[in-house]
Amino acid sequence: MNLPLIRPSQRAVSVMNCRFCHTPLTHTFVDLGMSPLCESYISQEQLNQMEPFYPLHVFVCENCFLVQLDEFVSPEEIFSEYAYFSSYADTWLQHAKTYTEQIVERLDLHQNSFVVEVASNDGYLLQYFVEKGIPCLGVEPAANVAQAAIEKGVPTRIEFFGVASARQMAAEGLRADLIVGNNVLAQVPDLNDFIGGLKILLKPDGVTTIEFPHLMCLVAENQFDTIYHEHFSYFSWITAEKIFAAHGLTLFDVEELSTHGGSLRIYGRHTEDDSKPISKRAIKLRQRELAAGLNDTTYYSAFAEQVKETKRKLLEFLIDARREGKTIAGYGAPGKGNTLLNYCGIRTDFIEYTVDRNPYKQGKFLPGTRIPIYHPDKIRETRPDYVVILPWNFKDEIMRQNAFIREWGGRFVVPIPEVQVL
Ligand SMILES: [Zn+2]
Known part of the structure; x- marks a missing residue:
């Protein structure tokens, strides 16, 4: 998919108004930095090309408490x-x-x-x-x-x-x-x-x-x-x-x-x-x-700090594991994984590859981080010490299907709500 920009993005702060009540948005919910569109998987041929990144800066409306992002791509394109x-x-x-x-x-x-x-x-x-x-x-x-x-x-x-x-x-x-x-x-x-x-x-x-x-x-x-x-x-x-x-x-x-x-x-x-x-x-x-406290902006302000702390804990774990010479693979290539990896700056220096059952994604690379996506068989072939489960909502199913990693002492890692080794 080629998703063009519909509006110039030369804004330091949002000049967006609430999409429901039109109040100007000034209160940040969380700022996840610049991120590519999470469904734009990169093919081998696109590896040498640049990728568009857009702000992933979420605001909360002080009037109606709608949490929202600006539209950087048109729904028609998506x-x-x-x-x-x-x-x-x-x-x-x-x-x-x-x-x-x-x-x-x-x-x-x-x-x-x-x-x-x-x-x-x-x-x-x-x-x-x-x-x-x-x-x-x-x-x-x-x-x-x-x-x-x-x-x-x-x-x-x-x-x-x-x-x-x-x-x-x-x-x-x-x-x-x-x-x-x-x-x-x-x-x-x-x-x-x-x-x-x-x-x-x-x-x-x-x-x-x-x-x-x-x-x-x-x-x-x-x-x-x-x-x-x-x-x-x-x-x-x-x-x-x-x-x-x-x-x-x-x-x-x-x-x-x-x-x-x-x-x-x-x-x-x-x-x-x-x-x-x-x-x-x-x-x-x-x-x-x-x-x-969902009708109070302090509830929303606390979230941003919680997110930063989650990033620090995940990076701490990955840095320690790599220092000890452990190998780390990913499991899954969901949209949510792309937000996490781009926000935390996790590339092949931490996670060498990921796998996905969807043939459409195999042979491609994750947007932004360019982590390669393989068939799930790759895990058995390479025997990583850790497998980071990106679609955490399916973690029980994934751990069951991949229980064989225990044969070589492999462990599962779930990054959300907080890094956890299972
Ligand atoms: Zn509003």
Whole structure:
């Protein structure tokens, strides 16, 4: 992928305004320095070329507490040809199937209902609604993944979702009983346009469920490596509540999920629809966030120092290990690994190579750090003393699959929330 700069980046500090409430952003959440786009893997032919780096400087709005990054690349560039097909991840498919069972029962959906998923990817979720004979429609901007959905029999429109597309659908007589949005909210540059679209498309008694990584987990578990240029916004419950309320939508329930290191699934309805009272768990979550200080800038200021300390501890471990003559390999080449390695300045001087099961990444190099990516067999061939697990959210699975490193005394290293040798 070639991702061009859409705006000149000659700014020392942000001149950006909050993408929700337009307050000028002056308060830093964390500054991870300059970083390349985390999905731009480098091929052998590109090794002698330069790479664009963009600031990974995250701000928090003092008015609404939305944590956010400026857009340095256009969503059209990121999403028009997307390499990520949801259906390749078994655990994610199971998650989608379980959700379908639950929501169909809870909302009593049937053959006269209508379900819309925004950012429907390759139809990984809507296929289960199709199976049940419930009419549905996906909205997906990436043509290649949308095509895969259509081939599976999931009706899909290839476009970005927002006020204009919602108006168009409403004009065609399409209004939804359920609108689903999973892991899309962080990637929406124009939040007000997106949520305004939900308001238009939702039937008077309809429900929308949206899943996103929970900011409180990001902070508590020190998941700063989940910050990358493709994720523009990071949400707490209290901020999500404000944003939806501004568009006439009330959040009335929430589930806390373990996906992506801790996510929220929020339930929204029209504010006028008083048939769905606000649940106890929604009220409790709001209280927990307020008690933790999420409506106070000091909560956000503390995070930056915590991140610096994590970097120092990880580097300490790597320096000591290398001084002792130990060999270190990586496992995985996820986006989060790239944020971590670039921020900490870890290159082949510490981690000689990494491995990944995705054939698309094998033979390429990590952006910025240029660490080579091999097939997982490389670990058995080279017998490293340490294997650093970059996708820490799958660490149990990875340790199980690679338990053979114990044969030569190899150990696993998990860098987040704090360096740990297992
Ligand atoms: Zn704001």
